[in-house]
Amino acid sequence: MNIKVFITGASSGIGEYIAYEYAKRGAIIGLTARRKNLLEQVAAKCKELGGDPIIYQFDVSDADSTKQAIDDFIQKNNGIDVVIANAGISGKVDLQSGNSDQTNRMLSTNILGVSNTALPVLPSMLKQKSGKVVVVSSIAGFRALPSRSSYSASKIAIRFMNNSWRYTFQKQGINFITICPGFIETNMTDKNKFKMPFLMNVDVFAKKMIKAIDKNKKTYIAPWQWNFIVPLIRIVPDWLINFAASKKVQK
Numbered sequence: 001m002n003i004k005v006f007i008t009g010a011s012s013g014i015g016e017y018i019a020y021e022y023a024k025r026g027a028i029i030g031l032t033a034r035r036k037n038l039l040e041q042v043a044a045k046c047k048e049l050g051g052d053p054i055i056y057q058f059d060v061s062d063a064d065s066t067k068q069a070i071d072d073f074i075q076k077n078n079g080i081d082v083v084i085a086n087a088g089i090s091g092k093v094d095l096q097s098g099n100s101d102q103t104n105r106m107l108s109t110n111i112l113g114v115s116n117t118a119l120p121v122l123p124s125m126l127k128q129k130s131g132k133v134v135v136v137s138s139i140a141g142f143r144a145l146p147s148r149s150s151y152s153a154s155k156i157a158i159r160f161m162n163n164s165w166r167y168t169f170q171k172q173g174i175n176f177i178t179i180c181p182g183f184i185e186t187n188m189t190d191k192n193k194f195k196m197p198f199l200m201n202v203d204v205f206a207k208k209m210i211k212a213i214d215k216n217k218k219t220y221i222a223p224w225q226w227n228f229i230v231p232l233i234r235i236v237p238d239w240l241i242n243f244a245a246s247k248k249v250q251k
């Protein structure tokens with residue numbers, strides 16, 4: 001039987017390329033994002049690769065429209081095997097503007113977007129006693145980073161949330177998988193002006209990510225070099241982060 005996968009943020013980058021990997025396996029794929037024209041292009045390529053795409057256009061920060069799309073996908077396909085909460089935004093937030101709009105937008109997309117996506121699938125997966133909940137966090141989700149307060153906070157929050165779900169539902173047959181990419185070549189990193197260590201091609205990353213999902217890895221960090229660096233990031237003393245921040249940081 002064809003695997004049923006629902007992906008948020010499938011109009012570009014990691015979500016798009018993971019959709020192609022599932023399409024090659026003949027999957028039924030819920031492709032979702034806000035930009036419908038891009039979703040249509042991704043859907044056409046998924047079809048060419050052997051997949052069966054269904055497009056849903058919504059904003060993940062809107063709980064009702066996200067749930068509506070998920071409920072429709074589950075009902076049409078009589079269940080769901082994998083949900084990938086991948087949609088996210090990054091970038092600098094102007095902390096001195098005097099208002100919280102930008103910060104809240106990022107928190108709501110990156111955190112509420114994940115709970116809005118993952119929680120509506122749980123009743124169905126609990127009933128089936130199977131399924132995979134995949135959350136795309138980041139290596140930025142291991143330590144508060146200067147100039148990236150909302151982004152790193154959002155990625156830490158969703159990693160913790162997914163870990164907690166894993167403990168809570170450990171005997172229910174559902175796998176909770178957290179993906180922590182380093183720097184991957186997508187629209188998100190295209191705008192970065194700094195040198196990005198171990199920058200990885202998105203197609204290569206998607207192939208590795210789908211293998212990690214197959215193996216039910218609890219936490220998957222890639223490129224591999226970050227597996228050695230992340231533990232160091234976690235124990236680096238505050239004074240060193242303060243020093244780095246004092247060199248070039250927008251407050």
Ligand SMILES: NC(=O)c1ccc[n+]([C@@H]2O[C@H](COP(=O)([O-])OP(=O)(O)OC[C@H]3O[C@@H](n4cnc5c(N)ncnc54)[C@H](OP(=O)(O)O)[C@@H]3O)[C@@H](O)[C@H]2O)c1
Binds near residue numbers: 010014061185187188
């Ligand atoms: N690239 C990296 O180096 C890297 C590293 C670590 C983690 N990540 C994470 O990987 C995920 C995918 O990022 P990417 O690199 O593939 O970037 P991307 O190419 O910019 O893709 C982001 C995707 O999220 C969707 N999206 C953004 N806001 C949304 C919203 N409010 N509602 C619905 N969809 C929304 C976008 O579609 P629309 O604009 O069409 O809605 C797009 O499909 C993100 O969570 C990101 O934080 C990326």
